[in-house]
Amino acid sequence: MRLLLVEDDALLSDRLRGELQRAGFAVDVTDNGVDAGFMGGSEPYDMVVLDIGLPGRSGLEVLRDWRAAGNPMPVLVLTARDAWHEKVDGFKAGADDYLSKPFHTAELIARLHALLRRGIARPPGPLQAAGLELDEEAQTVRVTATDATVELTGTEFRLLRYLMLHPGRVLSKSRLVEHVYDFDAERDSNVLEVYINRLRRKFGRDLIATRRGQGYVFGTDDA
Numbered sequence: 200m201r202l203l204l205v206e207d208d209a210l211l212s213d214r215l216r217g218e219l220q221r222a223g224f225a226v227d228v229t230d231n232g233v234d235a236g237f238m239g240g241s242e243p244y245d246m247v248v249l250d251i252g253l254p255g256r257s258g259l260e261v262l263r264d265w266r267a268a269g270n271p272m273p274v275l276v277l278t279a280r281d282a283w284h285e286k287v288d289g290f291k292a293g294a295d296d297y298l299s300k301p302f303h304t305a306e307l308i309a310r311l312h313a314l315l316r317r318g319i320a321r322p323p324g325p326l327q328a329a330g331l332e333l334d335e336e337a338q339t340v341r342v343t344a345t346d347a348t349v350e351l352t353g354t355e356f357r358l359l360r361y362l363m364l365h366p367g368r369v370l371s372k373s374r375l376v377e378h379v380y381d382f383d384a385e386r387d388s389n390v391l392e393v394y395i396n397r398l399r400r401k402f403g404r405d406l407i408a409t410r411r412g413q414g415y416v417f418g419t420d421d422a
């Protein structure tokens with residue numbers, strides 16, 4: 200899942216970036232409202248963590264513009280301590296959730312997972328598809344048929360989670376690359392193929408079918 204973090208407090212932003220990456224998000228960061236508006240309007244983020252008090256333009260203005268343009272991506276706003284009006288203004292501007300500073304990162308991550316579930320209408324509990332069960336906290340997979348637990352690297356986890364959230368759909372290479380990697384990563388579709396093949400080696404060739412010229416389909420039998 201690709202996440203945009205907008206926060207002008209450099210210490211907080213650095214800490215959050217690391218913790219969100221460890222939690223399996225591909226994270227892009229900006230510290231001002233002008234760049235945030237542009238990035239959120241042009242890149243396909245799966246969610247946004249948006250501070251309200253920002254240099255350039257306020258988080259509220261940025262959020263209002265995204266919503267006016269019909270951009271539905273889930274947005275969690277970060278509000279200042281005791282600023283209850285920021286919460287009200289945030290919801291009016293189109294926020295999906297909020298957290299007041301200071302907060303524990305574990306709560307932020309739990310709220311982001313809940314937002315993701317809501318967006319994709321997922322039932323509560325572990326993500327399941329095609330005989331696999333994903334443990335999003337441990338970043339491991341249980342193979343239902345054998346009850347074996349398989350470890351994943353960070354990139355394998357992000358890729359598999361995206362595939363498991365979209366079973367049976369044709370996913371182009373460019374779409375997968377956009378949702379699995381952040382700006383700084385080497386966003387190369389040949390690298391993506393390497394990771395697709397690693398997942399096939401771990402879970403069976405038939406798990407991910409190749410559609411020539413179109414992309415990949417996860418969890419179908421027509422491999």
Ligand code: CA
Nearest residue numbers: 207250252253
């Ligand atoms: Ca701020």
